[in-house]
C-alpha cells in the first residue's frame with residue numbers, strides 16, 4: 001500500500017483536505033456531484049478543520065457533496081454527546097454549506113427488526129448516487145476500519161456488529177466508563193469500503209505505528225481488517241513520522 005509520511009498530522013491533514021477540495025471543485029466544474037465516505041474519531045478532526053477553513057476563506061462550496069459516514073453506535077440518539085451525528089455536525093456539517101439532506105449517518109435509533117432494511121437502503125443509496133468517490137478512514141488499534149472488527153469478512157456490507165473489547169475500552173474515557181459504551185454499532189462493510197474509487201487511511205502517533213505496519217506489510221487477514229486494503233488499487237496511507245516507526 002503506498003504510504004506517505006508527513007512531518008506532522010497538521011501538514012498531512014492539510015494535504016488530505018486539499019485532495020478532497022480538489023475533487024469537489026473538479027466535479028463542480030463538470031456540473032456533477034461527489035460522494036464522500038467520512039469517518040469520525042480523533043484522526044480526521046484536522047482534515048475537517050481545514051475543509052471548514054477552505055469553505056470560509058477560499059470559497060469552497062459543499063453544495064454538490066453527498067456523504068455517507070462509516071458508522072454509528074447502536075443504540076444511539078442523534079442528540080447525545082456521544083453520537084456521530086452530533087460529532088459530524090459539530091466538526092464539519094454545521095460550518096459548511098452542505099445541504100441538510102445530503103449527509104447520511106447510520107441510524108442508531110432503529111428497532112432491532114428495522115436494522116437489516118435500513119442497512120440495505122444505505123448501500124442502495126450509495127449505489128444510486130454512483131458509488132463512493134472518496135473514502136476517508138482512520139484505523140483502530142485492533143486494525144478495524146469503520147467498525148469492521150477483526151473477523152469481518154471481505155464481502156461484508158452495512159450491518160449491525162458487536163464491538164470488540166479493544167474498541168469499547170478505547171471509548172471508555174469518553175463514555176465515563178466501559179459499562180456506558182454501547183455494545184453494538186452499525187457500520188458499512190469491508191466491501192462497501194473497498195468499492196470506493198479512492199481510499200485514504202490516516203494514522204497519527206506512535207500508538208498506531210504497529211497496527212499500520214501490520215496492515216501495510218503483514219498478511220491479508222480478517223484479523224487485521226485494514227489489511228484488506230492491500231487488495232485495493234487506489235489506496236494511500238497518510239501517516240505522520242511517529243506513526244511510521246514500525247514500517248520496514
Ligand code: F6R
Pocket residue numbers: 038039040041042043044070071137138139140141144145146147
Ligand atoms: C470512526 C471509525 C473508526 C476510527 C478508529 C480510530 O468513524 O470508523 O474506525 O477511525 O477507531 O479512531 P481514532 O481516530 O479516534 O483513533
